[in-house]
Amino acid sequence: MEVRGAQSSKSWPLVDRIALWACWAAGMLLLAAAAAIVIYMGIRGIQYLRPEQIFSSPQADLDQSKSGGFLDPLIGTFILTVLGTLLAAPLGVAIAVWLVEYGRPFGLARLVESGVEVVAGTPSIVLAIFGLILFSNGAFKILSFQAEGGSVFGRSFLVAGVMMSLIALPLVVGGTREALQAIPRHVREASYALGKTRGATIRRVLLPAARPGIATGTALGMGRIAGDTAVVVILLGATQQLSSFDGAPWPFSTLRGTGSTLTSYVFNNSPAGEGNAPDKAYAAAFVLLGIVVFLNFAVDTIVRRRGAPAWSE
Amino acid sequence: MERVTPPPIRRIVLDREPTVAPPRPVPAPAPAAPASAAGANGAAAHAAGATALRGRFRPSAGPKVERMRIEQLSVFYDGKPAVREVSLPVRKGEVLALIGPSGCGKTTLLRSLNRLVELTPSASRTGRILLDDQDLDAIEVTDLRRRVSMVFQQPNPFPMSVFDNVAYALREQGRGRPSRGELAPAVTDALQRAGLHDEVAADLSHPALRLSGGQQQRLCIARSLAVRPEVLLLDEPCSALDPISTETIEKLIVRLREEVAVVIVTHNLQQAHRVADHVAFMYLGELVEYGPAEQLFYSARERRTQEYVSGAFG
DSSP states (O other): OOOOOOOOOEEEHHHHHHHHHHHOOOOOHHHHHHHHHHHHHHHHHHHHOOHHHSSOOOOOOOGGGGSSSHHHHHHHHHHHHHHHHHHHHHHHHHHHHIIIIIIHHHHHHHHHHHHHHHHSOOOHHHHHHHHHHHHHHHGGGTTBBBOOOOOOOOHHHHHHHHHHHHHHHHHHHHHHHHHHTTTTTHHHHHTTTTOHHHHHHIIIIIIIHHHHHHHHHHHHHHHHHHHOOOOHHHHHHSSSOOOOOOSSSSTTTHSBBOOHHHHHHHHHHTTTTTSSOOHHHHHHHHHHHHHHHHHHHHHHHHHHHHHOOOOOH | OOOOOOOOOOOTTTTTOOOOOOSSSSOOOOOSSSHHHOOOSSHHHHHHHHHHHHOOOOOOOOOEEEEEEEEEEEEEEEEEEEEEEEEEEEETTTTTEOOOOTTTSSSHHHTTTGGGGGGGTTTEEEEEEETTTEEEGOOOHHHHHHHHHEEEESOOOOOOBEEEEEEEHSOOSSSSSOOOOHHHHHHHHHHHHHOOOOHHTOTTBGGGGSSSSSHHHHHHHHHHHHHOEEEEEESSTTTTTTTTHHHHHHHHHHHHHSEEEEEEEOOOOOHHHHHHHEEEEEETEEEEEEEHHHHHHHHHHHHHHHHHHTTOOE
């Protein structure tokens, strides 16, 4: 008789076999949902996406053949993602380094950890409203622009970028912290034992070792920024086209100005929004989905190809 | 004499299988070829095997110079003593092995010698340690750790190339950054002294973490040697390695005693037997006995030492 390893579940008790089947079914269900989204959006996207849409600005026209494409929202998504990431990545890495490598006083470290968790758990619409109130304050007029009456507009790429960085920040902190914690203590000690300071050890040994974790957290954060709608609708000024603030030199004219992103474009053109151009919404959604899926694959590739360095404990 | 290639050396784990012969004043000469002795598992065969191995390592020809002196050292964790009033000399030209059962304080003692023990917040220390007649506390800690270098139990090369691992050790804090070309001779030299150069010379940009375990550990030794230390501390450097790599590193340790004072912590009595010139046996934080290796293994004065080296406990 052929003796097989643990592959076959035939000999298992009934309860175990039912549990196994349930787990399998849950996995299949998720796979089906993911496939449905990608395939449906893929079909609609190919059906409605025209290359010229990517290269033309949206126009305010009731005639859909004259209402243009989504060049501006695409640029808007790009600007906002870069801006948010540029703020979130260094800040997140710094927070994680402080938490893992210093973390004293203990109570303050726990408080910072809770702070990161609160930011991670706050709905982006709440962050957006808070940002609007905060940045409409006169002290922050440099981030947006001031209307003639003296009130600060409080909506711009800079303002939205700052709040977007809060959305990405917990992911960067989490990825970096996990990677740092995975480095055994004796690796740090090996660096100290060569007469290196804490700072040199962090810069030259720990951060390079944590790079895959930092990259993963950052890429996940970028995906979240690119996909967020609430902050854009409230803090980016809701102009379909990029609208520069003329009182500042480029690139601050654009950054202090308003615009839109793919998410707000999809929202506005869907039947839920004010426009009613589902074909354009589908086309833009397809591009957005492509960007986010690409970022997720990038994460996978980073993790697989440059896996974190492995030491024994 | 050319040694007969032995079958893979069987590591005998003492706390599971006490196999060492009772202490005897004069070890019997090996009855069979060393090859069979090294692989055998009997008590007499082990003693013979150990002698055969010992025979390969002659005492150092060079002068013995005292580099460190430990005076009445006690180390406490949360007020509980881990090392109690230990006094020991550390000399260049010989290998000092610290042996004893787990938790006897040997690693704590070793980590006191480069003040790494200070990284543990609950640790405190009394007594003095002198490095070339200078109190350890009077030496800048980064400076001290370059003079008293350390290799750990687990190979821990940094996640960079072979070259950069050694170059990292060579770059001093705040002295500008010497170029790769300037560092290359020193890197090569360190790799040669650690007996790794021939294996990695073809590609010094190879990621260090892709080397084998034994090569990684020799890279760690090279890294420690690169800073030209006066004392080299080894904390069970072979416990994570296979027998072949262990043998390579043991030979290296014996060779290194000519240029640096070597202190090795080991759980492996046979290893202490093979590499050490002097042995310190510690038990429950106390230094029970210190003396030449031959004396400690074959005519120990203390009953606890006799019992430990004969495998009665561990």
